[in-house]
Amino acid sequence: MSLSETRPDDWAYLSEGGATIVFSYAGAPNPAFDGKVLRVRKRPINVDDAEEHAEDEDPSVVFHQCVIERIVPSEYLVxxxxxxxxPTEWLQDLAGAADVSRPAERRYKDTVDVKTPRLALATDLVGGEGVAVEIKPKWGFLPSPEYLSDETRPVKTRTCRFCMHTHMRAKDGEAVSEEYCPLDLYSGDKTRMRMALDALWQAWSRSHGTVNNLRVFVKGQKLQPDAVSPVSPSGVDILTQLQPQLIADVLNPNADPKNALISALSSALLQSRVLEELSSLQRRLDALDVEGLQAICDLSSPGPEPTISDWTAWLVEHAGERDPTTPRHHALSYLLSATFKDCSIIVRIPPPSSTSTATVTIIDLDVKSIDRLHKWAKLDRKIVEAYMEVPEAERRVCVDARRSTSLESV
Ligand SMILES: [Zn+2]
Structure with missing residues (x-):
């Protein structure tokens, strides 16, 4: 299996995160590449070459294999x-073709790494005959009151981190999902989940797709809310204008597409344990809250980036000790919690004619830099202080449905 069997323009730009660009295979039928995506590492445009050192293996693949696959059930992962x-020319052609589709703010920052390229193949979760929805669910728990200060405890145990952050971002004029509370999505309660999905849809539609908590694909094609007719902002036309026959094929033709999509999504999410797993991982790994972590670690000098052997040692402690005491262990736990707070899930809904069932998969599980711990502590403080200015009666009450069960199992 060699990429050189394909042409760079066989790979269509699909999406990108902080570290990689993802392309989907759109070339002639080829059993090695059909239904696959290519993940290509990026490099900053202004990188200092002297700082680089070429690794033998792709660090993000190694992290996935050595850490993520050890703590997340394999059925939820790709x-x-x-x-x-x-060859370099192949990658340069791929990079050139991708630039046409990439968002400008990304294009100025980084590009395909052709100097020390790292590429990986994975299952294409958004292609195929059905509907695929990418959701960034964010923080799915309220912190334990134990490690919070007297000042922040009443605020942070009542309103979830996402809702507080949203409040601050909205005040700063950003496009945000103001009605969406992750604790509704994580609740396991059908009514609350539908409310959360409805809020995500509204924000997606209202923001012309710029809110990054929701993306919708039909038969591999990303839907843009900008395609909506100005006279009918309900969302119906988003789908019907683009691919009317596809929606009739894929979802219930008798229902409004938004409702049909939310019904299918909530059923798939209720049947899967992915959200429960994610919320539990976030909560267990962030057991101290950043305030408690700050009390035992100097986050402005957190030590070197963890190596794979540091992570392996962490896993041993994680599995064997209920309450490991080294500050470094807690710093690594928090770092990993950040990966799960920022990842996405992809829900694949097959057409009714298909014999396959809906699947939910967790993606974007790259390791975060340990240097960000300090920044996160400062951001946390800023978010909470901004929220303290909201009169108490107007503060949102977020209900953490999984808190008691999780505390029992700790
Ligand atoms: Zn909330």
Whole structure:
């Protein structure tokens, strides 16, 4: 299996995160690549070459295999398969073609890494015959009151982190999902989940797709709310204008597409345990809250970036000790919690004619830099202080349905 069997323009730009660009295979039928995506590492445009050191293996693939696959059930994951890099010219052509589709703010910052390329192949979760929805669910728990200060405890145990952050961002004029509370989505309660999904849809539609908590794909094609007719902002036309026959094929033709999508999504999410797993991981790994972590670690000098052997040692402690005491262990736990707070899930809904069932998969599980701990502590403080200015009666009450069960199992 060699990428050189394909042409750079066989790979269509799909999406990108902080570290990689993802392309989906759109070339002639090829059993090695059909239904696959190619993940290609990026490099900052102004990187200092002297700081670089070439690793033998792709660090994000190694982190996935050595850490993520050890703590997340395999049925919720897509396993990346590392690929031998193609010739430099091939990658340069791929980078050039991708730039046309990439958001400008990304294009100015980074590009395909052609110097020390790292590529991996994975299952294409948004292609195929059905509907695929990417959701960034964010923080799914309220912190334990134990490690919070007297000042922040009444605020942070009542309103969830996402809702407080949303309040601050809205005040700063950003497009945000103001009605969405992650604790509704994570609740396991159908009515609350539908409310959360409705809020995500509204924000997606209202923001012309710029709110990044929701993306919708039909038969691999990303839907843009901008396609909506100005006379009918209900969302119906988003779908019907773009691919009317596809919606009739894929969802219930008798229902409003938004409602049909929310019904299918909530059923798939209720049947899967992915959200429960994610919320539980976030809560267990962030057991101290950043305030408690700050009390035992100097976050302005958190030590070197963890190596794979640091993570392996962490896993041993994580599995064997209920309450490990080294500050470094807690710092790594918090770092990993941040990965799960920022990841996305992809819900694939097959057409009714298909014999396959809906699946929910967790993606974007890259490790975060340990240097960000300090920034997160400062941001946390800023968010809470901004929220303290909201009169108490107007503060949102977020209900953490999973809190008691989780505390029992700790
Ligand atoms: Zn909330």
């Amino acid at each position: 396993r990346p398969e590392p690929l031998v890099p193609p």
